[in-house]
Amino acid sequence: MLKLAVVGDLSQNDPSRLAQALDAAIGVADVVVQLGDINPGYDVVKDRMKSSGKLLCIPGNHDTQGPGNWDASLPGTPKQWQKSIQGITLIGLDNTNDTIDQAAWNMLNAYAASPAQPLFLFCHKPLSPIVLPDGTESTHIMGEGALPCADAEKLKKFLEPLDATLCHGHYHGWTLMKPGYGTVVLDGRGGAAPQIGYTLFYIQPEGWVAHSVTL
Numbered sequence: 001m002l003k004l005a006v007v008g009d010l011s012q013n014d015p016s017r018l019a020q021a022l023d024a025a026i027g028v029a030d031v032v033v034q035l036g037d038i039n040p041g042y043d044v045v046k047d048r049m050k051s052s053g054k055l056l057c058i059p060g061n062h063d064t065q066g067p068g069n070w071d072a073s074l075p076g077t078p079k080q081w082q083k084s085i086q087g088i089t090l091i092g093l094d095n096t097n098d099t100i101d102q103a104a105w106n107m108l109n110a111y112a113a114s115p116a117q118p119l120f121l122f123c124h125k126p127l128s129p130i131v132l133p134d135g136t137e138s139t140h141i142m143g144e145g146a147l148p149c150a151d152a153e154k155l156k157k158f159l160e161p162l163d164a165t166l167c168h169g170h171y172h173g174w175t176l177m178k179p180g181y182g183t184v185v186l187d188g189r190g191g192a193a194p195q196i197g198y199t200l201f202y203i204q205p206e207g208w209v210a211h212s213v214t215l
């Protein structure tokens with residue numbers, strides 16, 4: 001059984017809040033994915049990538065422009081990656097510019113050519129609107145301001161036959177949703193939300209359980 005934790009946005013808050021979420025997640029999980037908007041917590045993730053050996057990160061929109069950004073603070077750290085751990089495929093993508101680049105499609109196409117393992121896909125911005133607890137809809141998503149977003153639509157279509165689990169940040173809360181293209185967990189509580197927390201998955205080849213953990 002793979003224990004996967006996802007930790008969301010810090011988004012210009014106090015880095016000690018991200019440290020609190022990451023340390024709790026690293027303490028219990030086999031692998032931890034930070035879902036972007038690390039800024040200004042780069043030293044926090046750098047230290048833990050090195051010391052734990054189990055932290056993977058993807059960029060968010062707050063990580064693209066200075067002062068303080070991924071390129072300056074995490075030089076050489078891949079923004080997109082693929083891992084196979086305990087029979088589970090993990091793919092991290094960079095959709096901060098509201099596009100999916102060719103390198104990402106190459107990874108996705110390689111997976112889809114032989115989708116024998118369950119797929120967990122991580123990209124910062126959600127692909128479709130979120131219904132908030134009060135029933136209103138948020139379009140704080142990939143392509144916001146110019147919807148529909150061509151690459152988000154293309155990715156959703158691509159994912160339809162794959163039964164993937166998607167994890168996103170960008171939304172500073174927690175929610176689970178089941179649109180037509182997969183199962184989606186949003187978690188933006190790595191310091192940006194009033195409540196600090198993370199999501200812990202227990203994953204087996206036949207399925208998974210997710211727990212929303214608050215600190």
Ligand SMILES: [Fe+2]
Pocket residue numbers: 009037060061062124169170171
């Ligand atoms: Fe964001």
